Amino acid sequence: MSFSSTSFTIPRRSTIDADGKPHKLTIGVLDLVSTFSYTIVPKLSVHAYLKASTLNTSDKYLLAGPASIFMNNNFVTHSSIDNVCIGDTFDLPLGIDSGIKVEYKPVKKTNDTQGIISKTHLKTVRHETHITNTKTNEVVVFVYDQFPLSSDEKIKVNLVHPDLRRKDTNSHNNITLKDTNNLEWKCVLPSRGECRLPFEYTVEWPYDKEVEFKEEL
Structure with a gap:
């Protein structure tokens, strides 16, 4: 967005020297209300980033x-x-808040084969994010993780958990699969509250094919 022309009224008279140098003037002091939330991408960092x-x-x-x-x-x-x-x-980023603890449990991967006549490879990936609010106030946390996307119809990627077809029994948690194929959890945590976010998916492909897994951030 660009402003073609903008003018401001200075609240008090000021003298600006004609010295060819930039000068600072107070145009106004604004009292604006902000809402605060945290962003966590545990795959990249086990820190909670505060945003206003x-x-x-x-x-x-x-x-x-x-x-x-x-x-x-x-x-x-x-x-x-x-x-x-x-x-x-x-939005304004306000840095890391150590009052929100994030634990990203190690990824567990299992490989198997299934089928009798037409065999396929089956790879299962599981991990879990554990978040604890050690602060004295309620916080809103957004957590993001990447759900793999296949460009080959012979390679099937299935989301096992969370089940997006089922409504979370916890009304304070909402889960959405974004257009970017990232999962978004919105969690409202009371003081000393915590949440566990399990994430599991499977990848299935023909037995006679080799698949290379590549992560792009």
Whole structure:
């Protein structure tokens, strides 16, 4: 998004020297409400990354540029924002929060053959992510893992667990298979709460064929 023309009203008179150098002026101090959530990709990192989603309820357009992030008056990180229109939402990463513990249990793989007349290879992959909220407040956590995609109709990939056809009995958990073929778990964890996210799938292919498994992140 680009703004062809944007103007701001400066709240107080300021003197800008004609010295050819950039000068900073306070255009406004905005009090915006944010919602916080955590993103976890256990396959890549056993850390929970805090994110703030903020709705621009002010009467000002926010211009793209660098941003310095502070929490409780403590510097957290440098970031940047894109152009934000009035009424739009923007996200800011706030770094790792050690109050959310993530355990990614080792992947278990088994190989087997099935069928009597027409034999096939069957590979089963299982693992589990365990998340614990050690904080004193409720948190919302989004967990992502990759579900393999086959471009060959002779290679069948089946999701065993979670079963997307069944509604999770825990109303605080939602599971979605995204268009990117990634599984997304949304978990609402109370203080000291925890969740276990098992993930299992099978890959089946003709017995006389060799299959090379390649992971792309």
